[in-house]
Structures are given as C-alpha cells and as structure tokens.
Amino acid sequence: MMLAMITGRVVRAVVVVVMALLLCGASEAWTGEIRGRVVCDLCGDSSVGPEDHVLQGAEVAVLCITKSGEVFNYQAFTNSKGIYKVAETMPESDRWVSCLARPLSSFHEHCTRRGDAHSGIKFSYNLPSGHSHTVKPFLYKPAAAPMYCS
Template identity: 80%
Template sequence: MIRALVLLLALTCSAEAWTGEIHGRVVCDVCGDSSIGPEDHPLQGAEVAVLCITKSGEVLNYQAFTNSKGVYTVAETMPESDRWDSCLARPISSFHGHCTRRGDAHAGVKFTYTRPSGYSHAVKPFLYKPAYAPAYCM
C-alpha cells in the first residue's frame, strides 16, 4: 500500500515537472583545421556558459566545466510552463596550457530547445587551437 502511494506521488510530481539537459564537448583542434581528427584531444576544465530563455520569459544563466572527456552538461527540472524555449551556448575559456585560443568562427551556438522532458540537446563541439601547430600538421 505504501509503495503504491509513493509511486503515485512520484508520477503526479513528474507529470507537473519538466526536465531538460544540454551537453556538448570542448576539443583542442591541434592542427587548427576546424575538424576533429585523431590528433585532437578533449579539453578538461574548459568553461562554457549556457544562457536560456524560458517560455515564461525568464532568463537563466548556467556555467559548466568540462570533465576529463571534454564534456559539459547543464540540466534543470522545472514546471512545464517555465521550460526552456531558446538557448545560447558559448565557450568562455580553456585552462589547458597549450590550447587556449578559440578556434570557432562563431562565439556561440544559438538553438531552440524543443526536446521533450527527460531528453537532452547536443551542442556541436567547441574548438580551441594551440598558439602554434605542430610540424606534422603541415
């Protein structure tokens, strides 16, 4: 009886809530060729900002750092009426010693968040370039 009540409460709460996730990668583009190849590697500790506007018009600002695989994640659970409508993800900085110059032509990626509750939106990788490309890149 208690299990059924707990399950019913969980289902009732989840019907009113919306959960979203945004994730992406930050990579060192070693040769600076704007493509990810075998010579490139993920950047741990890179900072990414994600700015979202909700359907109710509220502006939410998130800050994320990449893990050892170069992946950052932003997630939120909120009422369905306040779910994300559109977002802008942009790289802020890379703390990697030799790969600190932003390599992307655009400062960020703007997108409409249309994923249903519980699903994630993948952002294209952000690239950083080293100050000098190794000789094998030429």
C-alpha cells in the first residue's frame, strides 16, 4: 500500500514536470504575420477610391531579417479580396526585426503598370507573437485611365 502511494506521487510529479517543460518550450516560440493589399488604381490618383478594385493573383515579395541576422525571402499571391499574407513561427531569439515588402507583378490584363513611385516599403517589426503588421496597399494602374477619371 505504501509503495502504491509513493508510486502514485512520483507519477504525478513526473506529469507535472513534463507539463511544465512543454509549456515553457511553447512560450519560447514566436509567430509573426505580414499582410497587405494590391489594388488597381483606375484613375491613377495614387489613392484607393470607390472606382478602384482589388487585384487577385498579384505577386508580392517580403524580405525579413531576424535578430540573428538570417534573411528570409517570402513570396505571396493575393487572394480574391486582393490580400496577401506571409507568416512564420520561429524561436523568439530569431524573430524578425526588419522587413521589406515590394510588389513583383500584376497579372490583370488591364492593370499592370506600377502606380506608386516607391519600389517597396521597409518597416521595423517589433510586434509581440501572434500579431500582424499591415502594409499600405500597393497600387497598379491601367495603361489608359477611363474617361470618367478626367
């Protein structure tokens, strides 16, 4: 009987230690996300208005540097709402510190010219795990603006 009580206590103690180790290990992981939109700026006025529409299938590159100096290069395509996302889970000690997002191409037949002057957006990434950074929209414009834009 005494041996059964001791064995039961040891088993409970081992379970507690194993659970503590699992929980501590999980808290060291870090997850980051970067998201943005790609829009067809029909009138070429460098702003998103009611006449503009999102671009599905546009390609975006995101380059991030970690605390340890490692470089990650991601490529993403926009969904039907014109939104792209990249995400990564890594050790907290290697998390992103700085990123650059830039549009690569639009496959829309009428809206393929880059509409904004900058080629990318650089930003610091100092958000806690589980949060996302939203990049301002990338704009493309048509070769010729519609008549109602004049």
